[in-house]
Amino acid sequence: MAERVAGPEIERLIQLLAKLPGLGPRSARRAALHLIRKREELLGPLANAMQVAKERILTCTACGNVDTSDPCTVCSDTRRDPSLLVVVETVADLWALERAAALRARYHVLGGTLSPLDGVGPKDINLDSLVTRVAEGDIKEIILAVNATVDGQTTAHYITDILSHLDVKITRLAHGVPVGGELDYLDEGTLSAAIRQRTDF
Ligand code: ZN
Numbered sequence: 001m002a003e004r005v006a007g008p009e010i011e012r013l014i015q016l017l018a019k020l021p022g023l024g025p026r027s028a029r030r031a032a033l034h035l036i037r038k039r040e041e042l043l044g045p046l047a048n049a050m051q052v053a054k055e056r057i058l059t060c061t062a063c064g065n066v067d068t069s070d071p072c073t074v075c076s077d078t079r080r081d082p083s084l085l086v087v088v089e090t091v092a093d094l095w096a097l098e099r100a101a102a103l104r105a106r107y108h109v110l111g112g113t114l115s116p117l118d119g120v121g122p123k124d125i126n127l128d129s130l131v132t133r134v135a136e137g138d139i140k141e142i143i144l145a146v147n148a149t150v151d152g153q154t155t156a157h158y159i160t161d162i163l164s165h166l167d168v169k170i171t172r173l174a175h176g177v178p179v180g181g182e183l184d185y186l187d188e189g190t191l192s193a194a195i196r197q198r199t200d201f
Contacts, residue, residue: 010036062133064109064126066091080104083140087130087159089113089147097145105143108133113151114158125155127162134166144172 004011010032018028035043059065060072067073074080074094084105088094094107110125133139144159146152160170176194177186186194 063107064091064111064129065094065107074098074107077104080106082106082138084143085133085139085141086143086145088145089152089155093145093147110146110155113146113149113155115151116154122158122162127159130159131162131166134163134168139168141169141171144170146172148173148175 006014013035014025014028014032017023017031018025020028023031035046053068056068057066058068058070060067060070060075062071062075065072065074069076081104084103085108086094086097086103086105087108087110088097089110089112091109094109097103097107108126108130110127110130112120112125114120114122114125134142142159142163144156146156156172163170174197176190176197177183183191
């Protein structure tokens with residue numbers, strides 16, 4: 001076993017950093033060393049930011065996003081189109097779509113997908129609140145921005161069913177050729193979806 005090179009406080013820091021996604025023990029060690037070297041400009045401010053986040057972060061009761069206010073920044077933004085609602089699986093997906101800045105809509109975070117095999121049913125994700133929001137009547141279009149996985153598509157079909165009695169247009173993300181993608185490298189499923197969903201040029 002390797003000799004310990006640091007006291008328990010630093011070892012603890014490394015162990016915690018190693019639990020972050022994308023960081024293994026090696027990169028956690030490197031990150032810890034970087035934080036220690038930049039104690040004033042990085043370690044201190046980071047510790048403070050984490051403390052504030054821990055005390056103030058909550059889940060938006062309207063959409064399921066995480067923020068320090070409820071309703072969240074996205075829900076309170078009056079420049080967004082209230083008639084457009086994007087349904088996503090996770091907060092990470094919401095943030096990804098916001099990074100793409102393709103539309104100024106509001107969101108609904110499901111908090112997962114239906115997964116009969118894993119015992120995840122309709123009551124386990126935020127579906128009731130979705131129906132309630134749509135039934136209020138301001139929403140004209142629902143964009144199903146769920147993953148192109150079996151569970152994602154099962155969830156999309158289920159949502160289409162439970163909203164069918166309401167006067168709302170339901171759309172989903174196109175499946176197809178990624179921007180900058182080369183056809184030769186695509187799998188057959190993606191290629192055939194791209195052909196089926198071709199658009200006017
Ligand atoms: Zn919100």
